[in-house]
Amino acid sequence: MSSARVSLDFSSDEFLADPWPIYKELRESEPVYWSEAFKAFLITRFEDVVELLTDRQVISGFPMRSSRRLFGPTLLDADGPRHRELRKIFTPLFVGASVRRLRTEILIPAVDQVLDTIEAEMGSADEVDVEFMERVAVGVPYAMVTRLFGVPPEDAAWLRPRVLPLAGAIEFPATSLETALRTKAELVEYLKDKLADRREGERMPFLDLVFPPGEPVDESLLGSATLFLLAGTETSVATIGKIMYALLAHNVELSALADAEYRDQVVRETLRWEPPSHTVLRYASRDLNLHGVDIKRRSALLLSLGSASRDERVFADPDTWIPGRADQRMLAFSNGPHTCLGIQLALAEFDTLFERMSLRFGGVRRSGSLDGIRPGFWRLRERGHIFRRPDHLHVRLERRRAGSSKADA
Template sequence: MRRELMPTLGRPSVERLRSTILIPAVDEVLGSVDADIGTKDRHVVEFMSQVAVKVPYAMITRLLGLPPADAAWLRTRVLPLAGAMEFPASSSSLSMALDAKSELIDYLKETIGKRRPGDDETFLDFLVPRDQPVDEAALSFVTLFMLGATETSVAAIGKVLYAVLANDVELSALANAEYRMQVIRETLRLEPPTHTIVRYASTDLELHGVEIPRRSTLLLSLGSASRDETIFSDPDTWRPGRPDQRLLAFSAGPHTCLGAQLALAEFDMLFDRLAARFAGIQRTDAMEDVRSGLWRLRERGHVFRQPDKLHVELLRHSEQAESRTNA
């Protein structure tokens, strides 16, 4: 299925999704935040729950043709799947994941059963064609795709904002497309949302003097590899625009994340629209321990590492605040 999906999630296809999927999803979430601010010229928001979580789920519901109103329910079923991938996985977490997956598959079957001729085609129609019997294996893949398209993005979005705040980057600087992508890629290098992945040795090998028998289970640290001092100069420093911007955040080779281009476009669109809509973003007292250039972030998770909470203050453009007050 990977081979069939690659063209649909490649860069040209993703560019077309910007206007039909990404912009509506991002604008809906930021519009909701904007409405909460009302006529005030500044307002404190908890960025993780109000933005970082909502944008990926607004995106995935639109991409799959699911009701956007179901986003909150979907997350309660996706989170157990992520929990089952943490180390060490307990029997209870695995049981919860299986139950959640079963509920998601039943939900998808119900959604597929409601499809009618003439409905707009969605990515779900590509994964589960309308003219073919519903394939349980395809539905299982959809649940995995939902996990990969949401919780890794939640983590990445939070990390990018934290990097911006910790390094005193002005929100207006993110209006520059080239610099914005440098910020995103450098953050993903320094702090990938998925720190550890599992792989299996396909043959006997020796790595740095360690004998690894065939079929051994290997835990590979993307976080450590992304700070390899033999590859990156000054690897522990956040430095957008560094010459070598190779990324392992989306894995590599035959296991490269299928949605890598979609995820990068999603992050790019979010921070572009954020910079256009608001005049600035600042740390609050709840983040007083954040010092410039220092990564001191309280995170949850080992595989899917994400900020716990990010309380920030959003500043309106002066003309926006004035027009709302007059209205």
């Protein structure tokens, strides 16, 4: 059914190393591409992706999709009134004044917890080598989410091995759903235990919102709580790694990120240039015709946020990282009714981390072995598609010189 001469195997070395030429060929030759492997249509152009994300006849809910089988009915898989009802429950924690409060109460302490350990390791030396993905890109989101849920920060080491199978089960290609269901059950029991042990006056921002103290626990929302454990961690892990990669690949001085406006431009452009999630899954609730291709009702649609984010019809020089570009539209947080609920908190998390790094360290550069060298550019080896991130990122952090101000405690 397809004539495009492309390799569309999401797990292939070719695709993982450099999917962008494949996306470009599809945008040009076959913007509605039938993938026999996934029994789905891949949509690659920006305007088409946006149109379908905002079309109420293109739905998220489908009983047999892996996320529904794993988490049960959640925001991710609900449409219409039920979706709006669920968003109304969670929204108060993720907007406006609440995010500003969480920045002070949760984000800054979480970031400082991670950076303090690195400074302590540095000791009296002028610099220290750090595996950035494990120490910072993983460390910060898990330090944040434990505080957001009001559970002990040291539980992060127990949580991550149980969250990772959840991510794998909704990847392309997916890992074991059976393993994910087992670890999800462990997480549900963990949350139920924490709720049962909740003490009066204890701060559990997320759990208190979803499961109000003094009321019976609505067990139908425990699947949503485990989904938020995943959404609040692994997408941020990927994004933080991509931002550091962009800084290193373009020789950006860490001190430049002390400027709030430039820091925001860096974060937003990186989310366009290297989004952490390349695809979202939707279903046609009616027959569609797009670019002359008939799409039958109930067909699966893979909407390519990754390809759309580099569509030359929308973005000038789309393959180039240009903070402050005139068109700053991004699809990293999706669009339409299912726009990521945590967008403001996520942006605040990235902003807080790189602001604190710019104030606490004098500089950063690559160290250790480098993957994917090519003339004039340095490319990381990455894996994943829904959670696309670097495997490793070795950096050397330099001590801030005497006399420079440090971040406020």
